[in-house]
């Protein structure tokens with residue numbers, strides 16, 4: 001609702017600071033007015049009861065203005081370009097890769113010389129895993145930040161990062177970085193001051209004198225790393241207090257009940273925006289609000305904080321899209337796109353963790369019914385938002401999708417998950433997968449799965465046996481898994497190393513800073529001699545790289561693959577084949593994936609359910625044209641095959 005007082009206040013503030021609201025800064029002014037009421041009501045929803053509410057409100061208004069004033073000219077221009085494109089990030093022209101700079105090529109300077117590698121593959125968005133200062137052996141891969149503004153010496157300097165960004169922008173590439181919102185390292189200046197007894201900073205965290213309140217929280221909070229970091233609180237001997245540590249003991253949870261915490265973290269968000277970040281990955285947003293008696297995940301206040309961040313970013317630095325890394329149950333993930341008044345106004349992106357896990361489910365069972373059963377929830381994604389689609393990332397694979405989807409497919413959820421865990425950890429005779437269980441909860445037997453794409457698809461085992469047939473089969477599986485994420489709708493995010501088939505790296509076991517966390521087995525140290533083999537025709541690296549490249553090229557040729565929320569899953573005609581249709585205007589594409597190790601038969605009837613009915617279909621994968629036959633005839637897909645069929649002629 002429009003509010004005149006707020007309007008006048010903003011005009012006054014902007015004029016005081018010599019902003020030109022009628023010309024140069026008019027778009028900023030318009031965005032401010034459009035979002036002002038939402039910003040105020042979200043802020044009050046969170047902080048109306050706080051004694052510093054008014055003072056910090058003034059500071060918040062000022063922070064938004066300062067962030068805009070400090071925005072470098074090239075980013076202001078890029079903001080305008082992106083806004084003109086309307087939802088720039090839905091485009092089929094984007095494809096990403098997530099990587100650890102040090103493990104990929106040493107440091108940020110070297111990365112500048114590797115940009116051609118990404119272009120060659122067809123990747124133009126880079127997710128650089130956390131780069132900011134983090135204690136070496138207590139870093140959680142950089143997710144325990146001790147200084148949000150200082151690039152860790154391991155990677156280089158802030159200047160190196162800025163140079164890289166500039167070079168990427170020139171080459172029309174995009175940067176994605178993390179903001180680790182939920183916690184800081186116990187070595188962060190705020191934590192150090194809290195340890196020394198500084199009350200102001202003790203209020204930055206959830207700190208308590210004894211176990212009384214921690215026990216109440218613990219009663220309903222699950223454990224994230226039950227093996228390596230059981231419990232949710234850690235004793236701090238320096239100040240004789242208990243601090244909340246949901247993840248590792250060295251990661252202290254920030255207290256967003258304190259508006260000052262919100263302010264300093266928003267300031268950090270703007271700092272990243274003004275470094276030229278195109279997509280900000282908000283780490284672990286599900287956890288940012290805590291309430292005794294709840295799981296302390298996905299609470300309404302956590303959503304209010306994200307909505308507030310979204311509104312502020314939209315005003316000051318609108319070219320930066322937000323990705324919420326909420327790896328939670330499917331229905332809960334959907335809420336991160338915003339609900340109620342804030343539909344499509346919270347996170348622009350979320351990880352399609354459900355689909356990712358369901359592809360692994362289908363690969364193990366050779367049955368796509370659980371995947372299909374879950375689509376009803378995922379289809380609710382609002383227009384204007386998008387998925388990060390992926391097969392692997394730096395984290396484990398959780399099997400957290402709904403029991404109901406498993407039941408609908410006719411399986412018992414407990415037994416089904418047990419099978420998957422055994423399959424991927426190599427505990428089933430003849431299972432080709434080489435993974436390891438991660439974070440087994442001794443109380444519930446819940447566990448997640450670690451392992452690279454190649455090892456989980458059977459390449460490690462096939463290489464050990466020197467079995468050519470199994471090698472070929474594992475490569476087909478790798479490509480099919482990737483292809484589905486490329487064509488599904490969303491921004492595909494490859495994980496570095498997967499493009500040339502890295503298998504598990506077990507050297508983490510002899511590193512004391514890593515051995516407690518088996519996720520390191522799938523975070524490879526790149527060996528450029530291996531990556532060079534992508535140029536040796538016939539090598540495994542060549543086969544995977546060239547075909548990944550081809551799949552990405554196909555994606556870029558077809559605007560219908562942009563994420564216009566334009567996916568319709570096909571009625572299953574064969575339980576081994578996942579199939580969906582993507583349509584936009586008169587364009588239509590059918591994508592089919594055979595999850596079985598045998599040829600699969602799809603009746604041509606499957607293509608006749610939607611008008612116009614196709615007469616001829618062109619398969620972009622093998623360049624063949626098919627004539628759509630009678631209902632008793634079939635399209636035959638070889639084992640682990642992909643078909644991407646475009647409407648050519650219609651009846």
Ligand code: GLC
Pocket residue numbers: 140141143144180247283284325394395
């Ligand atoms: C996110 C990261 C994960 C990390 C956790 C704690 O889930 O992806 O790697 O351990 O947050 O920061």
